[in-house]
Amino acid sequence: xxxxxxxxxxxxxxxxxxxxxxxxxxxxxxxxxxxxxxxxxxxxxxxxxxxxxxxxxxxxxxxxxxxxxxxxxxxxxxxxxxxxxxxxxxxxxxxxxxxxxxxxxxxxxxxxxxxxxxxxxxxxxxxxxxxxxxxxxxxxxxxxxxxxxxxxxxxxxxxxxxxxxxxxxxxxxxxxxxxxxxxxxxxxxxxxxxxxxxxxxxxxxxxxxxxxxxxxxxxxxxxxxxxxxxxxxxxxxxxxxxxxxxxxxxxxxxxxxxxxxxxxxxxxxxxxxxxxxxxxxxxxxxxxxxxxxxxxxxxxxxxxxxxxxxxxxxxxxxxxxxxxxxxxxxxxxxxxxxxxxxxxxxxxxxxxxxxxxxxxxxxxxxxxxx
Numbered sequence: 001x002x003x004x005x006x007x008x009x010x011x012x013x014x015x016x017x018x019x020x021x022x023x024x025x026x027x028x029x030x031x032x033x034x035x036x037x038x039x040x041x042x043x044x045x046x047x048x049x050x051x052x053x054x055x056x057x058x059x060x061x062x063x064x065x066x067x068x069x070x071x072x073x074x075x076x077x078x079x080x081x082x083x084x085x086x087x088x089x090x091x092x093x094x095x096x097x098x099x100x101x102x103x104x105x106x107x108x109x110x111x112x113x114x115x116x117x118x119x120x121x122x123x124x125x126x127x128x129x130x131x132x133x134x135x136x137x138x139x140x141x142x143x144x145x146x147x148x149x150x151x152x153x154x155x156x157x158x159x160x161x162x163x164x165x166x167x168x169x170x171x172x173x174x175x176x177x178x179x180x181x182x183x184x185x186x187x188x189x190x191x192x193x194x195x196x197x198x199x200x201x202x203x204x205x206x207x208x209x210x211x212x213x214x215x216x217x218x219x220x221x222x223x224x225x226x227x228x229x230x231x232x233x234x235x236x237x238x239x240x241x242x243x244x245x246x247x248x249x250x251x252x253x254x255x256x257x258x259x260x261x262x263x264x265x266x267x268x269x270x271x272x273x274x275x276x277x278x279x280x281x282x283x284x285x286x287x288x289x290x291x292x293x294x295x296x297x298x299x300x301x302x303x304x305x306x307x308x309x310x311x312x313x314x315x316x317x318x319x320x321x322x323x324x325x326x327x328x329x330x331x332x333x334x335x336x337x338x339x340x341x342x343x344x345x346x347x348x349x350x351x352x353x354x355x356x357x358x359x360x361x362x363x364x365x366x367x368x369x370x
Contacts, residue, residue, distance in 0.1 A: 004068030014042030014306035024053035120342035132312035138182025156261025161191025175238035237274035244354035260292035
């Protein structure tokens with residue numbers, strides 16, 4: 001199979017979907033790897049690194065789309081790429097289709113084979129290709145929140161961990177999954193008072209067992225959230241509904257009860273955001289203020305630490321990419337139910353129920369396509 005590694009074109013996206021080491025392994029499995037010129041520079045990998053690994057460097061994305069059986073991105077295809085996607089071509093990337101009706105309809109029209117990193121799922125419910133970026137995003141969320149609390153950023157001038165004789169900041173994390181636990185680790189490590197809200201008792205017991213004494217795991221409810229955010233200096237939105245839009249958990253009315261200069265960090269912004277006032281931002285213009293509350297809603301947070309993120313992502317995606325390339329998408333899905341869960345739009349049919357429900361589109365069970 002010919003596998004194409006595209007250069008990211010989303011604003012300030014510095015990651016790349018495959019390291020040279022990953023390209024070498026694909027080559028050892030008798031696949032041809034095409035890499036767009038300069039694709040790895042933002043992550044510290046130059047074209048020569050890929051050539052040494054046996055990949056071929058091509059000049060334009062058009063060449064990759066024309067030649068490759070499977071194209072790999074980090075982020076979703078953008079409008080300039082829509083017409084380049086071929087019928088039957090495998091598109092393997094983060095898609096987040098429930099947040100984009102336009103892209104969903106385009107992929108239906110193109111009749112491509114669209115496998116989403118974020119919905120590949122193990123039998124235990126874990127999301128192996130989302131986990132590494134969730135780990136990064138959770139940690140970055142606290143780094144950025146600490147910065148946003150500074151007066152120069154519009155914050156109310158509180159040091160996250162406080163100092164001797166002065167209270168630390170209060171951090172509320174909505175969701176105790178991978179993002180939430182990594183955010184909690186960072187915030188606790190800096191000395192903040194941390195509340196983690198989750199709806200699963202087993203998860204709360206786990207958090208209570210492993211987290212330090214300045215972390216409090218609480219059952220999530222609208223009433224609890226309404227009370228906590230009144231005192232919160234930082235609120236991190238870390239909720240996830242697999243393959244679907246994020247629920248809006250903090251309303252505009254709730255925002256008005258928060259302290260002026262407090263900070264919201266919406267890690268769920270890729271899936272539409274979990275705060276009513278959330279709008280996607282970029283690394284160069286990451287924040288805005290609503291009702292005196294600073295919002296940080298960068299849609300590709302891990303791109304800020306692209307080298308770490310690219311290496312972590314390749315570690316996770318490579319085994320699946322190799323399996324799809326070795327077997328073809330149909331056989332890979334038939335033999336590996338984890339990959340089958342990744343099928344979002346196949347040959348013009350919406351095969352992921354949460355996406356069909358989001359846009360009232362006809363749903364086709366994926367087994368019907370196999």
